[in-house]
Amino acid sequence: MTQTDADQDQLMRLLMKISQQDRRAFQELYEHIAARMFGLCLRLAGQRELAEEALQDAFIQIWHRAGEYHSDRGAPLGWMMTIARYRTLDLIRARKVRQTVNDEDLNELDDGRDGPLELSLRESGAQKLTGCLDELSDVQRDSILLSYYRGFTHEELAQALSSPIGTVKSWIRRGLMALKRCLEQ
Template sequence: MDDTGQNMTVDESEQKELLNLLLAVAQHDREAFRQLYQRVSARMFGLCYKLSGQQDLAEEALQDAFVQIWHNAGEYHGDRGAPLGWMLTIARYRTLDLIRARRPLRSAGDDMLKHLEDGRRGPLETRLQQAGATALTGCLEELSDTQRDTILLSYYRGLTHDELAQAMSSPVGTVKSWIRRGLMALKRCLER
């Protein structure tokens, strides 16, 4: 029971415990940081690995995310979502940043796109053959980060809409809209 005498769900109880640990981490409490790591690192690593598909990249993203949490725990506020959601968002963005850093699409040529291909024929492959790698790279850069990330993770990593929704902490319908709008923007850009 909480202070008001109402029963708390397990999720609410866990979020409250995570919040208390975050508050202690904001005061540079190393023991609280250790406990926080033990509580959420497996879930965060799972997300990083699912997004990247590479253990070393997922481990690096997880480490970077916890460094950010250590330095920025004091910036957490309830309006940023549940504590776990906030931490998963940090891990997600760090993973996507590392994926981008290891596969710089701005200077990507035919070799980079061949490396990213998964062998399945799809709308991006057809468009790539017609417009060329340089045009596609330029058009991908014109998309919002969210649209580009969802398209790349969907088409090159093979994530389903449900997996993307979970990874992006967004509803499935929103993820589908990002992909659809991104593909329409790519088509318009490539037709110019």
């Protein structure tokens, strides 16, 4: 068993204990993954205060929803990172905060380490997804990634890509259909 498998098994055991209201397991989980989750929240939000709030909200959700985790939802870390990402995006939308992070920051950090997007994809076992994304046209891939990882609405995408909203919606719809076909192979 690799370290990654052992790490994922440990996270699964902690989630099971947390679902039974085990506070020590929750503290151990927090110590184990909070820094990674905070890094993702900070990169998405671009604001420390907002990232801290998103992280706190994510851990509250994990505490309340640990019993809902099933391995068919992906790796435990991927599931928890997704919760953190959605909480961050929800807070951004609620406050109508504009993000200032550029796309390269999601892929790679200044010191050459993988960024939160790359880590999230790899840790959730999404190599096939990455390969399928590479098969999309540039505009389809950009539309999907900006929508998924940066939380852009259709209107914001249309503005950012200087294209009509109907065209942007078509790119996303066709891109998602192509991804679905590719992933089902």
